[in-house]
């Protein structure tokens with residue numbers, strides 16, 4: 001296997017894909033989103049469980065490739081317990097990582113993203129970026145559905 | 156193997172005709188191109204034909220009396236003749252389109268216009284209304300499904316379909332129940348772009364004929380790979396694309412019987428497709444020009460003509476024989492890798508070298524990525540056939556598909572790469 005492949009499929013990604021966090025829809029949720037990736041048919045339904053501006057939890061169900069499943073899992077872990085604005089900021093940072101063509105971001109930004117920096121290598125494969133973004137798109141939409149999004153559609 | 160197949164020397168010569176096959180990929184890996192069902196590579200004669208057109212003959216066709224215009228028109232019409240010859244058709248029965256999708260939509264919209272009363276008495280037989288039916292199959296590419304859904308929605312007709320069996324073949328026995336007195340059109344693919352199964356077209360035609368329905372054939376995946384004689388298949392119309400048969404993108408052909416083309420009202424209207432135009436109305440040129448409004452994709456048509464000639468000179472029986480060996484080899488390597496399941500017939504009879512499969516425990520995208528890393532290009536996804544994938548309970552498959560330039564070594568390389576997929580994701584060799 002090439003080193004690019006090892007960078008793409010880091011152990012952390014493979015582990016999350018195998019044992020995903022937040023999988024299985026919980027309770028009614030405050031907002032919900034259903035997203036599909038029309039090129040490959042991958043789907044996710046995601047719910048945000050909010051408590052007064054804090055994202056208590058994200059629960060989701062769906063099917064897709066290891067990149068999309070692992071990204072959902074890492075995202076669910078990362079955003080738990082954060083304020084809506086912080087979550088939105090993380091989404092922006094993750095989208096910036098996906099535009100970085102594999103070069104990564106500044107140390108500060110990468111610290112914020114934590115485990116989600118494992119997806120740095122995905123940005124070298126344009127066809128896979130939308131796999132990694134599927135969950136983040138669902139999260140942004142679910143926050144909008146819940147009526148708590150502070151930003152419009154962008155990037 | 157019979158004498159019809161390409162010899163090793165002939166195959167090497169064919170490969171040398173395709174400049175792109177010589178390129179390397181990331182890390183200098185040789186290219187193993189197994190995505191020809193999506194689009195084929197192009198031989199130098201096709202690239203040269205377009206180049207020669209632009210550098211020597213470029214002018215508007217069917218207009219103007221200068222020498223260039225004459226030469227351009229001649230090249231354009233000769234290309235039509237080449238395409239017609241490849242599929243056994245009369246030249247005047249070939250309509251240039253931008254591709255198979257456009258050809259199938261042209262048919263559906265002509266019927267729609269007939270349903271709206273256009274085309275006079277001659278088009279009456281093409282009109283649909285509530286109670287009429289269009290029959291398709293569960294295996295269709297969206298290009299041979301959605302236009303018929305839309306036609307039914309516009310006219311009030313009903314869409315019906317036959318299913319696909321567990322073996323990946325059409326359940327043609329259902330035609331007896333599904334096709335009836337109100338069936339106006341039966342639209343089927345000649346070869347599925349997912350399962351590779353070849354449709355028993357005469358069986359479809361027999362049922363459709365008994366009720367007077369038109370038969371429309373999506374010949375996208377057959378014309379590049381099999382000897383195809385459209386008129387003798389008994390169908391009424393067929394669509395195919397240049398880019399899947401070694402030709403350029405942006406061009407395709409719609410063939411239909413002359414009487415049908417004459418009865419069909421035009422769809423796209425404007426310049427070049429008219430006879431007399433007044434402020435109130437217009438009369439239309441005879442087919443095929445009636446369906447070729449506006450400035451056409453002349454250079455691409457010339458390229459598609461060169462592709463048709465190239466295939467005809469190789470000999471479609473030889474092409475088919477060569478690809479039959481590839482079909483057997485593909486099915487064989489796939490069957491040898493543990494945890495791989497074919498979606499489509501596993502028996503090489505009446506199926507082409509298009510093999511879709513799922514790998515237990517690994518999503519198709521991940522399969523494609525591991526193969527890509529080893530230089531093997533396959534398609535992943537639903538291949539524009541969502542209902543068929545749903546029928547098999549999968550969202551996506553990986554698909555390896557061959558063309559005349561594909562070698563047994565390509566298939567071997569694919570098999571070796573496929574064997575690394577499950578181990579890469581920490582899954583055992585066994586399913």
Ligand SMILES: Cc1ncc(COP(=O)(O)O)c(C=O)c1O
Pocket residue numbers: 192193253254255256257296298299344346347348373375376396398539
């Ligand atoms: C069976 C079949 N029908 C129709 C099409 C549509 O062809 P095009 O995209 O060239 O119009 C394709 C190509 O993807 C195909 O494989």
